[in-house]
Amino acid sequence: MMRSQAMREMDHAAAGGMVALQSCAYCGMAQYPPRSLCHACLSADLAWSRALSIEGVVLAATVLHHSHEPDFRSALPLRVGMVHLDCGPQAVCFVQVAEPGTRVRVTATLDAQGRAVLTAQPFSMPKETMG
């Protein structure tokens, strides 16, 4: 599985049920997808914070009826959306709501290939249904 070095930090965190988020230790800018330099000031001094979940708002959503990977085909249709994270950047997530403007809680889990994947669910849903 091809994965950038920066993304592996998210994978490690997701293995423990946490979302890892990258930001710049110099200018404070949060960024996603994670990378090896700060996109704002180009500092290489990057920091990670971990949380059980992070918050955001759904910007747009789609229901996938087709996948280029056989592994996903049995899971179709899949709902995927773009979430504007409160800390700044946007993240593609599996979403449980289609309505833009919905506030969501974003958590990270490992998929079958060991990759951290983000799932967004509406705030109003009881916590025990998460995950």
Added chain:
Amino acid sequence: MNSDIVLVCPVTEPYVRRSEHDAAWFMGRVLSRLIAASGVGKADIDGLCLSSFTLAPDGPAPFLQYAGMSVRMLDWIPTGGACGIMAARRAIRAVAAGDAEIVACLAGDTANAGSFRDLLEGFSVFSRDAVYPYGAGGPNASFALITDHYMRKYGAVREDFGHLAVAQRRNAQGNPNALLRSPMTMEDYLGARPVASPIHLLDCVMPCAGGDGFLVMTRARADALGLASVRLLASIERHNAFSDDPMQERGGWLLDRDALWSKAGVGPQDMDAVQTYDDYPVISMLQFEGLGFCGQGEAASFLRGRDLTATGDLPHNTGGGQLSCGQAGAAGGYLGLVEAMRQLTGVATSQVARARHVLVSGFGMINYDRGLCTAAAVLAE
């Protein structure tokens, strides 16, 4: 400026759904067609601008050895839907600067059962890390999000996208290079199966193999060779514009369009045809808006009352566009440009009457959540 430098010999290596040939073969075939169409020798071509997604592990230098060429100007333009216009710009400057006398600009790609999946999975670091694991929907999924946002914010409906797609299919009917030529109605469009809502099958371009290209040289040389030529009045490019927009709803054209029209000395209303990058229809709408045909978010209502066929009041993607021709990888970034050249030299298969000015626009490289590269050019007879 540079009005004595022209574009000649639009050629197409016919598109095919799948091929056992490699990308270099398609690019080499385009080169061969350029030589045949122009009458110049291979050794006379001393500049080369190349684009391909499936040439790897080769790049432009290995292609020179493959095709037995030696050049003194070599450019590799991996910007997808913006590559054709960018190649023309660079080739014209190279000839003007004396870096080359004849520049061949070409793009070609192959397609087989695994190539498209491989291309998607490895398309970019961000895509591989943060998009592909979410269902591997590829560009369908990314453009679905852009389309969903656009429809909700600006009130466009599926019929508005269908209006473009149906007209382009009409335009494709005489084009032997179009893979999809059978008549298509609005009912066909609306009844297509969902792929990634709100995108349905007939919003999607068909990945295929093929290639396109043209030559750039001085007008004197073109005249001496007896070649019909086209001038590039003005052109723009812009990359990673509006990166703070949460969702992509406009492109870099907006920043440079005034300079484009000012330098061209004509305006949107003077265009006898418009060739936009139509992967997907919503992106064509962003181009009409960004290039000043209408205001932000107004493309659906602007286009609704207009006839977009080659005989209509706003001929658009007159060869059928990628929606009807197919998308031969990077050649998709050349399709509008070679069609514009054919219109201006009177050899298009769905010919516009009195085509004197044609606008070509490009859009490329969905790296993460949006297309990063935009370009546009005004061409004249």
